[in-house]
Amino acid sequence: MPSGPEQAGRKRARGAGGSRPRRARRTRTRDARAAAGFVLPFLALFCLCFLAPLGYALHQSLHRTERTGPLGLGREHETFAGLANYAHALADDRFLAGFGRVLLFGAVQIPLMIVLATALALLLESASARGVAFFRTAFFLPYGVPGVIASILWGFLYVPGISPLVKIADSLGWHLDFLSRGTVLWSLANIVTWQFTGYNMLVLIAQLKSVPGELYEAARIDGASAWQVARHIKIPLIRPALQLTGVFSIIGTLQLFAEPMVLRPLASSVDSGYTPNLHAYSEAFVGNNPQVAAAEAVLLALVACALSFGFLRLAGGHAGERR
Amino acid sequence: MTNSPVHRRTVLGGAAAVAAGWALAGCGDSGDGDGDAPRERAKGQRIQLTFWSWVPGIDKPVDLWNRRHPEVQVKVEKVSAVNGAQYAKMHAAVKAGNPPDLGQIEFPVLPGFLLDDGLLDLAPLGVARHKDKFTGWQWQQAVFGRGVYAVPQASGPMGLFVRQDLFDAWEVATPRTWDEYEDAAKAVRRKGAWIETFAPTNGNRLAGLAWQAGARWYATHGDTWIVHIDDEPTRKVADYWESLVRRKLVKTIPDRQNAWYKDVQTGAIPAWLGASWGDALLAGNAPGTKGKWRAAPLPQWKAGAQDFANWGGSTTAVFAKARYPRDALDFAVWLNTAPESIALLIDGGYGFPSAKKGWDTTDLDVDKDFFGGQAYSRVFADAGAHVDTSWRWGPGVDTLYQRLGDAFTDALADGSSFRSVLATVQRQTLDDLRGKGLKAESGG
Numbered sequence: 001m002p003s004g005p006e007q008a009g010r011k012r013a014r015g016a017g018g019s020r021p022r023r024a025r026r027t028r029t030r031d032a033r034a035a036a037g038f039v040l041p042f043l044a045l046f047c048l049c050f051l052a053p054l055g056y057a058l059h060q061s062l063h064r065t066e067r068t069g070p071l072g073l074g075r076e077h078e079t080f081a082g083l084a085n086y087a088h089a090l091a092d093d094r095f096l097a098g099f100g101r102v103l104l105f106g107a108v109q110i111p112l113m114i115v116l117a118t119a120l121a122l123l124l125e126s127a128s129a130r131g132v133a134f135f136r137t138a139f140f141l142p143y144g145v146p147g148v149i150a151s152i153l154w155g156f157l158y159v160p161g162i163s164p165l166v167k168i169a170d171s172l173g174w175h176l177d178f179l180s181r182g183t184v185l186w187s188l189a190n191i192v193t194w195q196f197t198g199y200n201m202l203v204l205i206a207q208l209k210s211v212p213g214e215l216y217e218a219a220r221i222d223g224a225s226a227w228q229v230a231r232h233i234k235i236p237l238i239r240p241a242l243q244l245t246g247v248f249s250i251i252g253t254l255q256l257f258a259e260p261m262v263l264r265p266l267a268s269s270v271d272s273g274y275t276p277n278l279h280a281y282s283e284a285f286v287g288n289n290p291q292v293a294a295a296e297a298v299l300l301a302l303v304a305c306a307l308s309f310g311f312l313r314l315a316g317g318h319a320g321e322r323r
Numbered sequence: 324m325t326n327s328p329v330h331r332r333t334v335l336g337g338a339a340a341v342a343a344g345w346a347l348a349g350c351g352d353s354g355d356g357d358g359d360a361p362r363e364r365a366k367g368q369r370i371q372l373t374f375w376s377w378v379p380g381i382d383k384p385v386d387l388w389n390r391r392h393p394e395v396q397v398k399v400e401k402v403s404a405v406n407g408a409q410y411a412k413m414h415a416a417v418k419a420g421n422p423p424d425l426g427q428i429e430f431p432v433l434p435g436f437l438l439d440d441g442l443l444d445l446a447p448l449g450v451a452r453h454k455d456k457f458t459g460w461q462w463q464q465a466v467f468g469r470g471v472y473a474v475p476q477a478s479g480p481m482g483l484f485v486r487q488d489l490f491d492a493w494e495v496a497t498p499r500t501w502d503e504y505e506d507a508a509k510a511v512r513r514k515g516a517w518i519e520t521f522a523p524t525n526g527n528r529l530a531g532l533a534w535q536a537g538a539r540w541y542a543t544h545g546d547t548w549i550v551h552i553d554d555e556p557t558r559k560v561a562d563y564w565e566s567l568v569r570r571k572l573v574k575t576i577p578d579r580q581n582a583w584y585k586d587v588q589t590g591a592i593p594a595w596l597g598a599s600w601g602d603a604l605l606a607g608n609a610p611g612t613k614g615k616w617r618a619a620p621l622p623q624w625k626a627g628a629q630d631f632a633n634w635g636g637s638t639t640a641v642f643a644k645a646r647y648p649r650d651a652l653d654f655a656v657w658l659n660t661a662p663e664s665i666a667l668l669i670d671g672g673y674g675f676p677s678a679k680k681g682w683d684t685t686d687l688d689v690d691k692d693f694f695g696g697q698a699y700s701r702v703f704a705d706a707g708a709h710v711d712t713s714w715r716w717g718p719g720v721d722t723l724y725q726r727l728g729d730a731f732t733d734a735l736a737d738g739s740s741f742r743s744v745l746a747t748v749q750r751q752t753l754d755d756l757r758g759k760g761l762k763a764e765s766g767g
Contacts, residue, residue: 271728
């Protein structure tokens with residue numbers, strides 16, 4: 001990209017007319033070329049895998065299919081629909097209910113998971129921790145299990161007649177139903193928590209490792225207890241990592257898909273629009289209405305965007321005040 | 324990989340994947356190049372056709388075809404049939420412009436593919452000359468307007484499977500009418516078991532039961548679809564099951580899922596309103612109950628009546644973009660009419676042959692031992708001969724099933740009536756059809 005300094009350089013080169021600036025210019029072009037070489041693959045992939053689908057989804061969401069001929073068996077053609085697909089999506093109670101459900105899910109599951117991840121990270125990074133490598137791997141392991149497999153696995157633990165948990169509880173006279181309307185959301189939350197706590201813990205540990213040891217020493221010399229060190233030094237210093245895991249979790253929650261999709265055949269309480277993503281999937285692949293699905297996907301992206309930035313602003317603002 | 328859960332979930336996430344898939348698909352969709360135009364095979368030219376199917380054991384008849392027809396090789400690509408995944412894949416492929424040559428498509432789903440312009444009209448290829456080889460009503464399920472859009476393969480006449488040993492031990496007679504079925508349900512419940520489950524999400528079976536009661540959910544009038552889900556026969560069926568559910572005479576767990584299989588294996592559920600293809604399903608999933616099952620005709624609304632219904636059944640369809648339509652059609656007809664092919668298909672457990680000859684040239688009692696030596700296929704052959712032939716499917720049946728499932732689930736949870744479910748779904752289905760740009764009206 002031609003920037004200010006380069007233009008200035010060009011002017012100087014014209015003025016002096018010597019050979020040295022020209023060589024410098026050649027070097028600069030070579031640098032620019034090298035930089036482009038590094039950036040282009042990324043840009044190409046970014047366009048192909050991110051911008052193009054986004055643009056296509058936007059395009060789709062603004063169009064509708066019209067069918068002609070008797071019984072619609074004639075040709076079909078696409079026409080501009082304005083915001084009709086968005087209106088259709090927003091008028092769908094099930095779609096909106098899915099949003100409400102996911103927000104409730106996030107409001108409970110995300111804080112729980114992050115508190116748990118933070119606690120685990122602090123425990124594993126405390127001076128007296130033993131078997132750190134083993135536990136770190138053990139806690140992280142569920143993240144290596146794909147969401148679909150994890151859901152199948154937990155599904156077996158939830159389904160009555162098969163689940164040992166239900167059987168044991170039954171023999172104690174305690175009737176557990178993991179898949180009823182009221183409980184299934186929390187059964188899903190359990191799967192997600194199981195999967196991602198270890199991952200978030202690892203992000204937090206990475207940040208903890210970058211805290212200089214002198215800070216702890218100083219605190220200890222001042223007579224701070226382990227709790228006080230955690231509360232006043234460690235947690236404030238890993239705030240960026242907490243924000244990061246928070247944003248990841250918000251986005252992940254809004255995209256909740258694999259878990260309800262897998263549990264759906266097992267539990268009729270999970271309906272076709274249980275989460276916004278599942279609703280869009282059903283519209284696209286069951287109803288064969290790609291344009292409405294695209295509108296729903298765009299709406300989902302907007303909400304994810306708003307919530308993520310809202311969260312960052314909120315979390316960031318607090319940090320600023322404290323400083 | 325450690326980069327972020329966001330990324331991985333995005334890939335899994337339906338919506339994002341949908342958008343990406345279509346975006347990439349868009350590249351391949353640029354006009355109808357010469358490469359896609361249907362071609363006549365030159366004499367001696369070797370070609371390969373692709374065939375998407377999920378039928379167990381389909382490779383065997385296809386292998387036989389390949390041995391006998393070296394010039395037209397068919398390659399089977401197995402697709403998953405879980406939750407309609409195969410149709411999602413086919414619709415996406417049609418949209419992307421690269422569908423296979425042939426596909427396994429169930430009767431109810433055919434109209435949905437017609438809306439996509441996805442299937443080839445076989446009438447201009449002279450498919451009519453094969454018409455007499457197939458059971459009339461099944462042939463008719465693939466006829467729309469003047470076109471014929473698939474070659475029928477199999478059907479699923481419905482019947483009642485019962486654990487005869489348990490019914491005998493409990494002194495419960497096999498029900499012949501729905502009134503008797505209700506009494507049987509009470510008797511079984513007194514023994515601590517549940518006769519059945521009313522699976523709220525199983526729209527397929529409900530359609531079959533409504534079909535038996537005389538419902539006609541779809542009809543056409545001129546170029547308009549007439550939708551009639553909230554009709555008297557269907558209300559009768561809905562009322563009947565609602566009363567069983569509310570009195571806790573049947574379970575409400577999903578069928579053909581782990582919990583259900585477990586109940587079937589242990590005798591906690593000793594009966595199943597299933598279809599002819601259910602023999603393989605029971606024998607495969609409850610091997611420990613071998614010899615204890617019997618098949619009986621579907622209970623009747625009036626004693627002595629002969630009203631039967633169908634659940635399932637599929638076709639071999641040729642996709643609109645098939646490059647060698649004539650060869651594809653030849654294969655589809657051979658697959659579903661050649662006696663040696665039908666024999667192999669039946670071995671694999673694909674259902675009840677659509678070919679007329681298939682009913683007597685082949686031994687359909689594949690799992691005879693499982694049914695204690697009963698010639699159980701006669702029950703289904705009889706049912707198949709009495710299925711009302713005026714039933715039609717309309718576009719968007721998958722959506723209809725989903726809507727029924729969602730609404731029945733709601734009704735089970737909040738106690739609203741099953742009739743209100745029908746009214747809701749009737750309204751939604753009209754909206755869905757109109758949303759697809761079709762003319763649709765409520766049946767009067």
